[in-house]
Amino acid sequence: MAEPSRRLIAAPVLAFLLLFGACGPSLAQEAPRPVEPVPATAPEPEARKGVFFPESFMLDNGMQVVVVTNQRVPVITHMVWYKVGAADEETGKGGIAHFLEHLMFKATDELKPGEFSRIVARNGGRDNAFTSWDYTAYFQNVAADRLELVMRMEADRMADLRLTDETVLPERDVVLEERRQRTENEPGDKLSELVQASLFVHHPYGTPIIGWANEIAKLTRDDANQFYHTWYAPNNAVLVVAGDVTVDQVRPLAEKYFGPIAPRPVPARIRVEEPPFEAERRVILRDAEVRQPSLRRLYHAPSYNRGETVHAYPLQVLSEIVGGGATSRLYRSLVVEQRLATSAGTGYSPDVFDTSVFGAYVSPNADVDMDKLEAALAEQLAKVVRDGVTAEEVATAKTRLEREAIFARDSLRGPAMSFGVALATGRTVEDVEAWPERIAAVTVEQVNEAARAVLGQANPITGLLLPAPVREAAAQPERTGPAAGPSRSNSSGSNSSGSNSSGTIR
Amino acid sequence: MMRRLSMPAFLSVLLLAVACFASDARAIDIKRVVSPGGIEAWLVQDSKIPLLAIKFAFKGGVETDPAGKEGLANLASTLLDEGAGPHDSQEFQRRLADNSISISFTATMDGFYGGVETLVETQEEAFELARLALTEPRFDQEAVERMRSGVLAQIRREQGDPDFLARRALYETAFPDHPYGRRARGTAESVESIKRDDLRAFVRQRFAKDNLTVAVTGDISPEQLGPVLDRIFGGLPDKAAVKPPADTVPKGAGATVLVPRPLPQTVVLMSQPGVKRNDPDWFPATIVNYVLGGGSFSSRLMEEIREKRGLTYGVYSYLVPFQHAAMVMAGGSTANQNAGTMVDLMKEEWRRMQEQGVTQEELDNAKTYLTGSFPLQFTSSEAVADVLLQVQRDGLGIDYLDRRSDLINAVTLEDVKRVAGRLLDPAALLTVVVGRPEGIEPTRTKDDVPS
Numbered sequence: 001m002a003e004p005s006r007r008l009i010a011a012p013v014l015a016f017l018l019l020f021g022a023c024g025p026s027l028a029q030e031a032p033r034p035v036e037p038v039p040a041t042a043p044e045p046e047a048r049k050g051v052f053f054p055e056s057f058m059l060d061n062g063m064q065v066v067v068v069t070n071q072r073v074p075v076i077t078h079m080v081w082y083k084v085g086a087a088d089e090e091t092g093k094g095g096i097a098h099f100l101e102h103l104m105f106k107a108t109d110e111l112k113p114g115e116f117s118r119i120v121a122r123n124g125g126r127d128n129a130f131t132s133w134d135y136t137a138y139f140q141n142v143a144a145d146r147l148e149l150v151m152r153m154e155a156d157r158m159a160d161l162r163l164t165d166e167t168v169l170p171e172r173d174v175v176l177e178e179r180r181q182r183t184e185n186e187p188g189d190k191l192s193e194l195v196q197a198s199l200f201v202h203h204p205y206g207t208p209i210i211g212w213a214n215e216i217a218k219l220t221r222d223d224a225n226q227f228y229h230t231w232y233a234p235n236n237a238v239l240v241v242a243g244d245v246t247v248d249q250v251r252p253l254a255e256k257y258f259g260p261i262a263p264r265p266v267p268a269r270i271r272v273e274e275p276p277f278e279a280e281r282r283v284i285l286r287d288a289e290v291r292q293p294s295l296r297r298l299y300h301a302p303s304y305n306r307g308e309t310v311h312a313y314p315l316q317v318l319s320e321i322v323g324g325g326a327t328s329r330l331y332r333s334l335v336v337e338q339r340l341a342t343s344a345g346t347g348y349s350p351d352v353f354d355t356s357v358f359g360a361y362v363s364p365n366a367d368v369d370m371d372k373l374e375a376a377l378a379e380q381l382a383k384v385v386r387d388g389v390t391a392e393e394v395a396t397a398k399t400r401l402e403r404e405a406i407f408a409r410d411s412l413r414g415p416a417m418s419f420g421v422a423l424a425t426g427r428t429v430e431d432v433e434a435w436p437e438r439i440a441a442v443t444v445e446q447v448n449e450a451a452r453a454v455l456g457q458a459n460p461i462t463g464l465l466l467p468a469p470v471r472e473a474a475a476q477p478e479r480t481g482p483a484a485g486p487s488r489s490n491s492s493g494s495n496s497s498g499s500n501s502s503g504t505i506r
Numbered sequence: 507m508m509r510r511l512s513m514p515a516f517l518s519v520l521l522l523a524v525a526c527f528a529s530d531a532r533a534i535d536i537k538r539v540v541s542p543g544g545i546e547a548w549l550v551q552d553s554k555i556p557l558l559a560i561k562f563a564f565k566g567g568v569e570t571d572p573a574g575k576e577g578l579a580n581l582a583s584t585l586l587d588e589g590a591g592p593h594d595s596q597e598f599q600r601r602l603a604d605n606s607i608s609i610s611f612t613a614t615m616d617g618f619y620g621g622v623e624t625l626v627e628t629q630e631e632a633f634e635l636a637r638l639a640l641t642e643p644r645f646d647q648e649a650v651e652r653m654r655s656g657v658l659a660q661i662r663r664e665q666g667d668p669d670f671l672a673r674r675a676l677y678e679t680a681f682p683d684h685p686y687g688r689r690a691r692g693t694a695e696s697v698e699s700i701k702r703d704d705l706r707a708f709v710r711q712r713f714a715k716d717n718l719t720v721a722v723t724g725d726i727s728p729e730q731l732g733p734v735l736d737r738i739f740g741g742l743p744d745k746a747a748v749k750p751p752a753d754t755v756p757k758g759a760g761a762t763v764l765v766p767r768p769l770p771q772t773v774v775l776m777s778q779p780g781v782k783r784n785d786p787d788w789f790p791a792t793i794v795n796y797v798l799g800g801g802s803f804s805s806r807l808m809e810e811i812r813e814k815r816g817l818t819y820g821v822y823s824y825l826v827p828f829q830h831a832a833m834v835m836a837g838g839s840t841a842n843q844n845a846g847t848m849v850d851l852m853k854e855e856w857r858r859m860q861e862q863g864v865t866q867e868e869l870d871n872a873k874t875y876l877t878g879s880f881p882l883q884f885t886s887s888e889a890v891a892d893v894l895l896q897v898q899r900d901g902l903g904i905d906y907l908d909r910r911s912d913l914i915n916a917v918t919l920e921d922v923k924r925v926a927g928r929l930l931d932p933a934a935l936l937t938v939v940v941g942r943p944e945g946i947e948p949t950r951t952k953d954d955v956p957s
């Protein structure tokens with residue numbers, strides 16, 4: 001399903017910089033879009049401040065429920081979000097959150113392996129799931145009269161998943177194929193993984209969501225069961241239903257199906273803090289399959305939840321001004337005026353549990369020297385820190401962002417995603433609804449302070465994707481050893497090819 | 507069919523749901539609007555959110571690019587919003603961004619598509635910018651060179667994309683003497699050779715009232731829409747000068763083309779001749795495809811290759827109904843050492859379906875999916891307009907959404923068996939493999955790096 005994402009400016013950029021690792025069990029590419037909050041049905045949007053105008057309540061067992069009514073067509077999206085993701089994994093068990101996501105489509109006490117999806121399809125619905133560092137979510141898009149069916153099945157697998165080696169082990173091979181397809185066959189994605197691992201040296205955001213191939217290969221049924229029993233409790237989950245449905249329809253069903261599942265103690269999500277590093281870091285991936293180089297520069301940035309959170313809203317305005325589209329500073333300077341790049345932009349999403357990332361990316365014009373391009377990018381970013389942005393830039397960017405809220409209501413999935421991400425990362429329904437007001441309140445001085453705090457950091461990380469000389473592909477022997485992690489000098493994962501990859505590190 | 511659902515209550519929920527299920531597409535009320543100037547559009551009025559989406563298409567896509575100028579339609583699609591009328595590129599883009607208006611153009615194989623999305627509060631500006639983009643694009647040298655650079659970068663990027671390499675090899679083999687065998691973005695050489703005059707000629711020849719289709723969704727009434735249609739499209743000439751290519755049949759039956767690349771995973775792509783959208787067997791073929799590989803987790807290809815054996819993350823099939831040719835395609839990827847096994851399994855499923863058709867249960871499941879999932883795509887204004895536009899382009903009639911479920915439900919087991927037998931032929935498959943596949947004997951190796 002392709003919900004329009006054009007208004008959610010950060011989304012494509014972020015998918016590129018940060019969220020590449022979100023993994024669904026299928027080709028559906030259900031990358032999470034913790035984008036700027038977005039809205040649904042408002043009888044009189046002018047009369048009330050807000051975005052989606054949801055209703056929410058809590059079950060007795062601690063499971064939170066959010067309902068967003070949108071009566072365009074008689075369909076709904078039904079989502080269950082667990083407040084656990086790849087960053088909550090035990091060291092050495094990297095990838096277990098995502099692996100379990102795959103295994104949730106296997107048997108329960110009531111359903112055969114694969115039956116869940118077959119029943120959804122038989123009922124004219126579509127289902128899938130995705131995992132991020134901070135959450136794991138399962139969804140079904142179905143006709144509105146199928147709500148009870150999907151809720152019943154979703155509640156069933158929250159309580160009664162039954163794993164056997166017969167289903168677990170082939171699925172582990174599927175995940176390894178997924179990793180090959182999404183990461184190892186794609187140099188740009190390999191670089192993203194390496195840059196992320198080098199930006200977060202200590203914090204678990206540095207481990208890919210899907211895991212490293214050598215660790216995935218060792219994950220077991222017991223690992224999956226342990227993760228499931230530790231984290232998949234109703235009091236650690238959020239139910240979001242959006243579409244042609246009301247809270248009066250959702251509440252009795254939620255009480256009937258999720259209500260009886262007993263709450264359990266769930267571990268606190270205590271994650272290590274990334275220490276400050278004084279060294280400049282560069283990651284260079286040279287790969288024979290690269291014909292078009294690219295460059296990205298990433299900065300640690302606060303989120304809504306960690307660090308100098310006061311900058312979270314101003315940074316969204318800053319990103320719009322510096323890298324939001326064809327009239328942004330970077331595009332105008334690097335693409336239009338200096339003719340150094342064919343594309344340029346920035347990405348920032350504050351919607352994470354821990355600290356976030358502010359990134360800028362550029363793709364060079366033919367035969368442009370990468371050092372020159374990098375210097376030009378650095379100069380533009382330095383100029384923002386040095387001279388600040390103008391009142392007019394801030395006013396225009398704010399207007400654009402505030403209008404996002406109206407476009408965001410024109411969607412089923414957008415609102416559900418916004419609440420799921422927010423609630424799974426420690427924020428509230430009210431935070432989502434207040435987004436336009438908080439953007440509107442941002443001042444020029446706040447934007448400039450945020451720019452100094454983030455872009456003014458002395459040690460951003462730079463990632464370079466560069467071509468390597470093409471070697472005789474046919475002559476390369478297959479190498480089947482375990483994949484190398486990012487700290488190896490040859491860090492192309494299980495890519496056994498003539499590509500000559502190098503990760504410069506940490 | 508739900509034998510493992512042990513709890514009776516569970517069963518009753520399922521059965522009840524199936525029993526009372528009907529097509530919900532009827533909820534969509536489509537109005538045919540003809541402007542004072544004679545321009546037709548289909549409209550779904552929806553005032554819940556103060557915005558609207560206009561989608562339109564001109565017949566003739568990249569297939570009509572002149573030989574040697576491949577990539578012309580694509581380059582033009584990048585330039586219509588890069589300066590028009592009195593506004594240069596930055597001014598045009600600034601007006602779009604400051605008013606939260608999106609104007610987009612895309613060249614596909616068979617058509618040139620455009621879209622306008624705007625809030626009601628900024629719609630006047632949106633209509634004016636759309637009019638200018640279609641009727642007075644400037645093609646300033648600066649913008650042309652900038653967009654040309656961007657396209658050339660995309661072409662370079664694609665050269666390292668195994669999925670692109672697979673598609674390129676497949677289309678070049680299937681359509682060696684037909685425009686469908688060319689690349690939509692063109693080659694570095696052909697894109698370099700495109701001049702501003704070519705772009706101006708493109709607009710003059712391609713955009714006209716007689717090859718235009720329009721669909722609109724959102725907060726606008728039929729009375730309001732009429733004048734808007736004239737305002738945006740009224741300045742176009744009456745007749746287009748597009749010469750469609752001849753109908754053709756894909757070639758390459760039985761060939762296996764290897765594109766050797768130093769990758770850990772082999773990308774597989776297969777095709778054979780298929781059915782066009784106006785073929786009376788379209789829905790039986792749709793059901794064949796759904797059961798074979800179009801049904802995501804529920805398909806035979808996924809069951810055999812992913813679920814049972816863990817050989818792939820994804821394997822799928824789909825119908826490709828171009829205007830002048832049609833294909834059934836299938837694809838997926840697997841570790842190099844399993845490539846031969848995967849191709850064999852795909853061909854085996856092809857054969858099994860050809861010989862035996864589908865079971866009654868598979869047919870029933872396909873029908874409830876295909877009818878029930880249809881409304882799921884109507885969840886945004888743009889998506890509704892996209893469906894309206896495609897139904898018009900395919901000539902299916904304004905009542906098609908009401909008839910669609912009946913057409914699907916009328917398909918019999920015999921229809922499916924006959925069509926599967928006619929459609930699927932493992933010996934006719936053209937196979938492309940990109941990577942370093944083991945267990946595959948290519949009939950041809952294509953080891954050039956595309957320019």
